[in-house]
Amino acid sequence: MFPFKIALNTSTLFPFNLNVIQQIEVAEEAGFEGIELWMQDIEAYISGGGTIQEIKSALERANIEFINAITFFKWADVDAEVRKAAFEQAEKEMQLLKLLGCKYIAAPPFGNVEGTNLDEMAEYFNYIVRLGRQVGVEPILEFWGKAKKLSTLDEAHYVLDKSNISNGKMLLDPFHMYVGGSDFSGLKSLKGEEIGVFHINDYPNNPEKDELTDQDRVFPGEGALPTEEIAQLLNAIEYDGYLSLELFIEDFKGKTAAEVAKYGHNSVRKSFELL
Template sequence: MKKALHTKSVNGCNLMTSLSVANEAGFKGVEIVASKLDDYLDQGFTAEDLSQALKEKNLTALSINDICHIESPRPEALEKMLEQAKRYSQVAEIIGCKYIQLVPLVELNDKSWEEILDITSSNVKKICDIGAEHGVSFQLEAVAWSPFRSLKRGMALIEKVGKDNLGMVVDTWHFWAAGETTPEEVAKMDPTLIYNIHFCDGKKGEADTVWDETKLRGYYFGEADIPLKEYSDAIKASGYKNWWSVELVSSKHWEMDAIEVAKRLSDDLGQYM
């Protein structure tokens, strides 16, 4: 098992600086924030340039994060998703990145579960077909405040889509904060369907309030409320033996020394792997 830095953890840095920070802090992999990638490409740099930068810093790109609103029923939203899927899949193929993250949100909150599943699976099938053309797979994140807020519901979508390039990311904060997925369920997962780990601490938001991740997840390991050892033991018990990414979504830490933050995260993550 190897350590990766989700580059959102150092969100104050551009893409190239994020890679330098990851390398300096001892990480061997990175998850690339899509907005940073877009900014990089929009300035005329290429996927080949990024591939060379990753090689020079001895880093593996694990995923591109993310394509959002995958549940949207709006035709213009689907068109945007498919454009992103094509762009990111082309980049992923060139840089040797296996996964692109998919994020369901809340556009269908007024629909029944069956309608939500039908609409979202239709979108995701189209996305997966684009990725398959480039040898790319997709990791689904079960967002805590979305209809897909649990492992059970995420797996229902995977089954409904029926594509072999769709799996789950185990995000300790999302699973724990939603309150519908236990470490015991994680331990029973098929490890071939665990595409990545987002390991982080945090707190829950109050009921009937808008949750601000940048505050609720603004903690180093052991500073907040998630039973991290239970989740760590569960991940290992599943048989998963690949990358673990540390994801610190924290407006406070984004204003701190990025290298110091990343080194602390690397050291702390190593205690749980």
């Protein structure tokens, strides 16, 4: 049984230097149902003469849902002027993303967040979500395992609860859970509806946790991640949304983008199949 849907985070294809149209076409060919595009790639395509309509048409032709955009605005920065600029940036980006039919936008702890306490983060997240809902794109709370603040599942759950946002959601990532010291059993404390997107990757036993970087991520099933346990936990809390493959491997040893995408799709399905 496989109760999830599978998406591709296009960071996985970065070594191939594809534009967003090509990324969408590769994802379609490999059988992905959803896609996470990076704002930098969308903006590069448009600044190069491409149009919003061309991207939207490519998504429609592929019958792929644009589930989430990856971008970086300093919504939780300790500096009020920096936050103000971040909210303006986010609003502008969400207005563009709305035209593309994008569902979510990631809100990670980007910027100088060490001096921001969790209650303040909850207040700022409330603001960014209300802003997004006015536009029609939902910000989802992401934690980073090596962030100075908002580095664990417990912290993210606290911020989500304290934000007083109805039906607020988080973006979870097993790599960040592992390097930040979050126990996977903590997923039991969540409701499936609190997860907007679940990133999928794996991590090796070596190097040590403190020395791991994004580039060390490997395909699911090829590292130490307890994929079967996580699949069972997600199913138990009734999460049936997207598992989105997000890798930052810099060299695929001669494989084509199509081969990498297909292999990645198969590895997600195989690793998270429920027995």
